[in-house]
Each structure stands twice: as structure tokens, then as C-alpha cells.
Amino acid sequence: MLDVGPGTAVRVRGMQPPGHIRTPHYLRGKAGVIERCLGLSGNPEQLAYGLPGASLPLYRVRFTMADIWGARAERPDDTLDAEIYGHWLEETV
Amino acid sequence: MATGWKKPSDMPHDHHDHLSSSGHPYRADNDAPLTYWQTMEIALRELLVEKGVTSQAEIASQIDAMDARSPADGARVVARAWSDPAFRDRLLHDASAASREMGFDIGALRLIAVENTGDVHNIIVCTLCSCYPRNLLGLSPDWYKTREYRSRVVIEPRRVLAEFGLTLPDTTTIRVHDSTADMRYIVIPVRPSGTEHLNEAQLATLVTRDSMIGTAQARAPR
Numbered sequence: 001m002l003d004v005g006p007g008t009a010v011r012v013r014g015m016q017p018p019g020h021i022r023t024p025h026y027l028r029g030k031a032g033v034i035e036r037c038l039g040l041s042g043n044p045e046q047l048a049y050g051l052p053g054a055s056l057p058l059y060r061v062r063f064t065m066a067d068i069w070g071a072r073a074e075r076p077d078d079t080l081d082a083e084i085y086g087h088w089l090e091e092t093v
Numbered sequence: 094m095a096t097g098w099k100k101p102s103d104m105p106h107d108h109h110d111h112l113s114s115s116g117h118p119y120r121a122d123n124d125a126p127l128t129y130w131q132t133m134e135i136a137l138r139e140l141l142v143e144k145g146v147t148s149q150a151e152i153a154s155q156i157d158a159m160d161a162r163s164p165a166d167g168a169r170v171v172a173r174a175w176s177d178p179a180f181r182d183r184l185l186h187d188a189s190a191a192s193r194e195m196g197f198d199i200g201a202l203r204l205i206a207v208e209n210t211g212d213v214h215n216i217i218v219c220t221l222c223s224c225y226p227r228n229l230l231g232l233s234p235d236w237y238k239t240r241e242y243r244s245r246v247v248i249e250p251r252r253v254l255a256e257f258g259l260t261l262p263d264t265t266t267i268r269v270h271d272s273t274a275d276m277r278y279i280v281i282p283v284r285p286s287g288t289e290h291l292n293e294a295q296l297a298t299l300v301t302r303d304s305m306i307g308t309a310q311a312r313a314p315r
Binding site: 009023024026038041044058060067068072074075077078079080082083084085091 | 120205219220221247248249251252263266267268269270271272274275276
């Protein structure tokens with residue numbers, strides 16, 4: 001499980017699991033930077049089915065529009081922040 | 094000889110057919126069958142009431158409490174932030190605590206305030222569903238929940254903002270915030286110029302709902 005601080009470079013895992021997922025498709029596989037840590041939060045992928053949700057670190061990750069959309073970006077250095085759970089992130093170098 | 098009497102076809106309320114006895118056409122009402130989820134909601138609500146978990150009165154009072162919330166609450170928070178630098182800092186640090194400090198009953202809302210400046214413009218969306226800080230701002234506008242707004246604003250925020258009548262210079266960085274999990278967001282718009290003499294209550298009248306979503310700037314003073 002990822003346990004990192006603000007400024008850490010990360011990548012959203014490109015997984016395609018079924019079920020109730022709070023990681024938007026358009027961010028899967030994309031690289032960003034931790035904007036801030038939001039503490040621990042119950043895993044919605046379990047809570048959605050009435051299961052006890054494991055406590056996971058929740059992060060706000062900042063992506064540039066170029067990171068997400070490549071050459072299609074309207075303005076490459078505009079940004080998008082999203083909340084992503086730790087098990088969806090891997091640290092990049 | 095004129096009698097003043099008009100035959101029915103000349104009456105202003107004549108709509109040819111489908112008239113109720115009042116002379117007005119029937120309006121569409123809850124005429125369609127319930128959807129699956131409407132049926133599910135009613136069944137669940139009735140069970141909860143039947144088992145004593147809640148009551149119809151409690152549900153009605155919760156609906157009243159939600160309807161009583163409005164963008165005016167958020168506007169007061171923004172106006173305080175414009176007027177009181179220490180409050181602004183607390184709001185940026187923990188927007189839930191700062192809102193409660195002003196006496197707003199926001200429940201379990203986990204709120205993040207993001208501040209517009211001369212160089213940065215923030216805009217809020219929930220691409221997965223329609224998350225909105227309704228415990229502070231009341232119910233969201235219909236467009237906020239549309240697939241069009243939700244899908245386009247993350248790809249072409251500048252075009253979307255232009256359609257809202259807000260064209261930002263290329264020197265302004267746009268930060269889109271997608272509420273994908275537990276947090277909700279409120280934008281602190283830029284305080285309009287020429288407002289130095291206004292008090293907090295007057296400032297609050299300049300803060301519109303859309304300016305706290307990020308699809309507009311705060312209103313200029315008259």
C-alpha cells in the first residue's frame with residue numbers, strides 16, 4: 001500500500017476491476033503528483049456492497065491536462081485534481 | 094344588439110379539448126408508472142418507518158432542513174474569508190471546521206476550499222456522479238448533474254467556461270477539481286475590485302452559486 005507525502009510522483013494503476021470503483025477511467029494509467037494527503041478513508045469498493053471497508057490512505061492527486069489528454073489538451077499546463085485511494089497508486093521515479 | 098356574452102370558443106381559456114372543469118388544460122402530473130428505483134425507495138422508506146428506524150415526520154423535517162440550505166450560506170463563508178485574513182487561512186486549512194465555526198450545520202461534510210487568484214481559476218465537477226457540497230450550498234443546479242457538463246469540463250474547461258460567459262486569459266491557469274471520493278469543494282472567487290468599502294453582508298450579495306462552483310466570477314458591485 002502506498003504511504004507517501006505531498007509532492008510524490010505517482011501513477012494511477014491501469015486496472016479494470018468490476019464493481020463500484022471511484023477511480024475514473026480517464027485517469028487510469030495516468031501520471032500525477034500527490035497534492036495533499038487526506039488521511040484514512042473506508043474503501044468504497046467494499047462499503048458499496050455492505051462489507052466492512054478497509055481503511056485506506058486517500059490522496060488528492062494533481063495531473064496536468066497534458067498528462068491526461070496528451071496533444072489533445074486544451075492548454076497543457078492547466079491541471080486536474082482528483083481523490084484517489086492508495087491501492088490505486090504506485091510510486092514513480 | 095351586443096350583450097357582452099361570448100360563446101365558449103371565443104373564451105381566452107379555450108384550448109379546444111382536454112379541458113378540466115375550470116377551463117384550463119390538464120397539466121402533466123405523476124402519470125407515468127414508477128421506475129424500478131422509485132419503487133425501491135418507497136419500499137425501503139416504508140420499511141424503515143414500519144420498523145421504527147425513522148418516521149415520516151423525521152423524513153419531512155430532513156427535507157425541510159435540506160431545502161432551507163442555499164448558496165447564501167456559502168456566500169457568507171466567502172464574504173467572511175474576503176474580510177478576515179485569519180478566517181481565510183482557517184478556511185483554506187479546514188473548510189469544514191471554518192464553516193461550523195460560523196454556525197452552519199453541515200453534518201459530516203468534508204469540505205475543501207480552493208481559492209481563485211489573479212493567476213489561478215478553480216472549477217468543480219463530479220465526473221462519477223454529482224457530488225456537491227449541498228450541506229453548505231443547498232441542492233445543485235440541474236446542469237451540474239448533466240453528462241455533458243461532467244464529461245466536457247475535464248477535457249475542455251475553457252470552452253465550457255466560455256459557454257457560461259467567462260473567457261479567461263491564457264495567462265490564467267485553470268485547476269479542475271473532480272470530487273471522486275469523500276471530499277466536497279467550494280471555490281473562493283476573487284474579491285471584485287471597488288468593494289473595499291463594503292461590509293461582510295454587502296459582500297455576500299456579490300457571491301453567486303456559480304461563482305462558488307467556478308463557472309462564474311463574483312458579481313461586480315453596482
